[in-house]
Amino acid sequence: MNRDTAQLIVCHDCDLLQREIALKKGCSASCSRCGALLYRNATDSINRTLAWTAAAFIVFIIANIFPIFAIELQGDRSVLNLIEAVSSIWTQKMQLMSLVVFVTTILIPTVEMLSMIYLLSSLKMLRIPFGHIMIMKMIRVVSPWGMIEILMLGMLVSLVKLTSSFKVILGLALWSFGLLTFLLAAAAASFSARHIWNLIDKIGGMKS
Amino acid sequence: MPTFSTNAANQGFCSCHVCSLVSRVDQMSDSRRCPRCRALLRFRKPASVSRCWSLLIAAYILYIPANLLTMMETGSLLNYRKDTILSGVVHLWETGSWGISTIVFIASVMIPLLKLISLSLLLVSVQRGSKLHPRLRTSLYRSVELVGRWSMLDIYVVTLLAALVQMGTMATVKAGPAALAFGAVVILTMFASMQFEPRLIWDPLEKREPDDDDTE
Ligand SMILES: [Zn+2]
Numbered sequence: 073m074n075r076d077t078a079q080l081i082v083c084h085d086c087d088l089l090q091r092e093i094a095l096k097k098g099c100s101a102s103c104s105r106c107g108a109l110l111y112r113n114a115t116d117s118i119n120r121t122l123a124w125t126a127a128a129f130i131v132f133i134i135a136n137i138f139p140i141f142a143i144e145l146q147g148d149r150s151v152l153n154l155i156e157a158v159s160s161i162w163t164q165k166m167q168l169m170s171l172v173v174f175v176t177t178i179l180i181p182t183v184e185m186l187s188m189i190y191l192l193s194s195l196k197m198l199r200i201p202f203g204h205i206m207i208m209k210m211i212r213v214v215s216p217w218g219m220i221e222i223l224m225l226g227m228l229v230s231l232v233k234l235t236s237s238f239k240v241i242l243g244l245a246l247w248s249f250g251l252l253t254f255l256l257a258a259a260a261a262s263f264s265a266r267h268i269w270n271l272i273d274k275i276g277g278m279k280s
Numbered sequence: 281m282p283t284f285s286t287n288a289a290n291q292g293f294c295s296c297h298v299c300s301l302v303s304r305v306d307q308m309s310d311s312r313r314c315p316r317c318r319a320l321l322r323f324r325k326p327a328s329v330s331r332c333w334s335l336l337i338a339a340y341i342l343y344i345p346a347n348l349l350t351m352m353e354t355g356s357l358l359n360y361r362k363d364t365i366l367s368g369v370v371h372l373w374e375t376g377s378w379g380i381s382t383i384v385f386i387a388s389v390m391i392p393l394l395k396l397i398s399l400s401l402l403l404v405s406v407q408r409g410s411k412l413h414p415r416l417r418t419s420l421y422r423s424v425e426l427v428g429r430w431s432m433l434d435i436y437v438v439t440l441l442a443a444l445v446q447m448g449t450m451a452t453v454k455a456g457p458a459a460l461a462f463g464a465v466v467i468l469t470m471f472a473s474m475q476f477e478p479r480l481i482w483d484p485l486e487k488r489e490p491d492d493d494d495t496e
Contacts, residue, residue: 085422086418089286150444160446219429226433226434230436
């Protein structure tokens with residue numbers, strides 16, 4: 073790789089060419105012209121992102137197995153978990169909507185978390201995993217479409233709407249989704265793509 | 281931070297859109313791929329303005345049925361109601377859930393509308409080569425990208441309620457056709473904002489003296 077361009081950084085929002093400077097731990101650099109976040113020195117980025125993501129994945133499984141909430145009306149009871157919600161909407165002839173919900177709250181979070189765990193655990197063992205470029209590309213494209221935190225807010229709104237006409241019983245998955253939202257936010261806060269690419273370069277350099 | 285005071289593109293530098301590595305792109309070499317991740321190097325997103333406009337116009341069109349048609353049908357022994365997005369918010373407000381009603385109003389009414397308007401203004405300003413308030417416009421773009429996804433809220437609410445409340449004649453909730461149109465609006469505007477190229481906001485400023493200062 074070209075030595076003299078390694079220290080250069082281009083703002084992705086305004087295209088200003090700047091030189092990278094060393095940052096203190098936990099600090100971030102923003103563009104001097106438009107204020108965009110350029111990069112940050114996330115503390116122990118790889119380890120922390122891996123830890124938060126692994127924890128998130130376990131909680132995610134729990135959140136998908138257990139019921140979110142149940143309602144009771146004159147002895148009649150209806151229980152719901154996320155997968156049942158998706159399939160129920162599908163049978164109600166809203167297949168497109170069911171697909172959107174499935175992709176944004178089940179498929180993409182699963183794919184994103186698993187590929188992150190695979191990528192980061194390999195890098196931790198100083199191995200460049202198979203298909204690392206494709207994985208980095210995919211994480212970048214897919215991550216705005218993972219919407220667990222919005223689903224979480226949606227659950228709270230539904231809860232308020234339900235309490236006006238039903239007796240509502242809260243399920244374990246509701247708490248799990250709350251915890252999951254927090255864990256995913258923590259993982260996103262410690263994630264730094266720049267850090268990962270630099271590490272990939274370093275490992276590549278050691279091998280050759 | 282030390283700067284070079286001009287755009288990277290003008291000096292032949294290009295940052296990879298996948299891995300952000302900066303490389304020099306000469307006219308001589310025909311390999312215009314990133315040396316690190318092999319992605320095709322490009323100075324600007326291709327056909328950004330026209331792609332963004334087409335997605336945005338489709339979103340405008342679907343915005344009409346999304347607001348006029350029924351979002352959710354609620355039926356029980358006592359009453360039956362059909363709600364559009366707006367009447368749903370009003371109903372929540374009237375039943376005393378002011379907090380939730382405000383959240384839903386922001387996510388389903390304000391954000392989509394502000395997003396459509398903001399992206400249109402940004403596109404028009406870029407097409408006219410406007411030099412006004414570039415920093416403000418860039419911040420506007422960043423906030424559109426940040427909050428746009430939260431409009432999906434109503435889709436999840438309708439899904440959860442329609443799936444859960446299936447008790448025959450006692451209580452039933454059904455998703456209406458507006459849910460589909462509204463979901464499409466959210467997805468289309470998300471794609472539109474991804475297609476928009478914020479660097480186009482700054483390009484017209486480069487055509488003046490190379491050492492002028494735009495930070496205010
Ligand atoms: Zn910038």
